[in-house]
Amino acid sequence: MTETLAGGAPAGGPSLPVIDTDPFGHEVLTDPLPLDAALREAGPLVYLSAHDIYAVARHEHVYAALRDWQGFQSGAGVGLYNFRTQKAWRPLSALVEADPPHHDAPRRVLSALLGPRTQRRLRAEWTAAARDMVDRLLTTGPGDGRAGSVVEFDAVTCLAEAFPLRVFPDALGLPEDGREKLLPFSDFLLNAFGPRNELVARDAPRARELSDWVVAHCEREALAEGGFGTEIWSAADRGDITPEQAPSVVRSLFAAGVNTTVHALAAVLYALATHPAQWRRLRAEPGLVRVAFEEAVRWASPVQTFFRTATASARVDGVAVPDGAKVLLFLGAANRDPRRWADPDAYDLSRDPSGHVGFGFGIHQCVGQNLARLEAECLLTALVERVAELDAAGPARRRLNNTLRAWDSIPVRARIAP
Structure with missing residues (x-):
């Protein structure tokens, strides 16, 4: 990694540390930790010359920027491209890429829909689904599910992908056919x-097919009665949102309701498989399943980065950011900031991980984060009930993504409990 920490920034900008490493380069996406550390040490605000953008990586300042939606707007796009000055080439999210007042009504609808009443209703159903999935998985090995026998499987394909793709599309009201398109x-x-x-070029050939399927399944007629999708359309009937907004709100769940949960579940399974002492502690204290999940989101940060666009009021540690500049918030770096966390690189169930920014913060924080927590609680509880020991059975393999810290494969070995 090449760094230049003197001089700085574009003409007319503040004098800032400059780093010329590409945050979307193959090496960084494979292992973001060295760049994360360099950004934190460089200063509260850093200029990244590879893309003419600014970076914020310390927890204090990432947290502040996430709260300051007036200074760091989302409505110009949470990606690299600035839709304040460039024509939007893709549909913008009705929630993540909208600021008040346009953001408010869709957010209210989803917050009510995905709130405590829904979570209570889904808990029993998802608990049963998790137990069934774990039971089936553990009885397919040579030991046929007997106590003490060992089963090897891929935690990504068999659990982290399979469970959300089973329960969340059902809750959304999607048909069985085609739901495998949600992940790509x-x-x-x-x-x-x-x-x-x-990475974008690799997946571009399927983009039209996937987008067309999603657009078609955001319509009322494609969604099962009683699911989240038809409830969103009912909100449009009541006038809570407009009929034009309804498919965009449904689409926001397609985009965010599965993939980020998949890799959050993969993160906690990887963390526990590579930290057997923490698995043993979780077995001894199953009430720590929520802590295990939150600590994994802090430690691994499935969503690594999000962009904001600076307005004239944007400040980082008192330094003005140029109006219209793109600012990349490093959530993963903030979640391992030693200024905020003791021994931040350790995965530790003794820690209180509250305050992490893995789900964002402020008015744009993940509206479905409590459903992700519920999925994790159901799945981890089912595993804790049946698995005495969990450890790695081979090297894990990442799936590179410009935003996610994602996984293709996590081979694990489970010894079935008495």
Whole structure:
């Protein structure tokens, strides 16, 4: 990594540390931790010359920027491209890429729909689904599910992908046919928040097919009665949102309701498989399942970065950011900031991980984060009930993405409990 920490920034901008490393380069996406550390140490605000953007990586300042929607707007796009000055080449999210007042009504509808009443209703259903999935997985090995027998499986394909793709599309009201398109659609969308690099080019041939399927399944007629999708359309009937907004609000769940949860679940399974002492503690104290999940989101940060666009009022540690500049918020770096966390690189169930920014913060924080927590609680509880020991069975393999810290494969070995 090449750094230049003197001189600085574009003409007319503040004198700032400059780093010329590409945050979307293959090496950084494979292992973001060295760049994260360099950004934190460089200063509260850093200029990234590779893309003519600014970066914020310390927890204090990422947290402040996420709260300051007036200074760091989302409505110009949460990707690299500035839709304040460039024509939008993709549909913008009705929630993530809208600021008040346009953001308010869709947010209210989803907050009510995905709130505590829904979570209570889904808990029993998702608990049963998780137990069924774990039971089936553990009885397919040579030991046929007997106590003490060992089963090896891929935690990504068998659990982290399979469970959300089973329960969330059901709750949304999607048919069985085609729901496998949700992951590649969301993967492409989150890649598109970065530059048009080889990752975007790799998935571009399927973009039209995936987008057309999603658009078709945002319509009322394609959604099962009683699911989240038809409830959103009912909100349009009541006048809570407009009929034009309804498909965009449904689409926001397609984009964010599966992929980020998949890789958050993968993160906690990877963390526990590579930290057997923490798995043993979780087995001894199953009430720590929520802590295990939150600590994994802090430690691994499935959503690594999000862009904002500076307005005239944007400040970082008292320094003005040029109006219209793109600012990349490094959520993963903030979540391992030693100024905020003791021993931040450790995965530790003794820690209170509250305050992490893995789900964002402020008015644009992830509206479905409590459903992700519920999915994790159901799945981890089912595993804790049946698995005495969990460890890695081979090297894990990442899936590179411009926004996510994602996984293709996590081989694990589970010994079935008495």
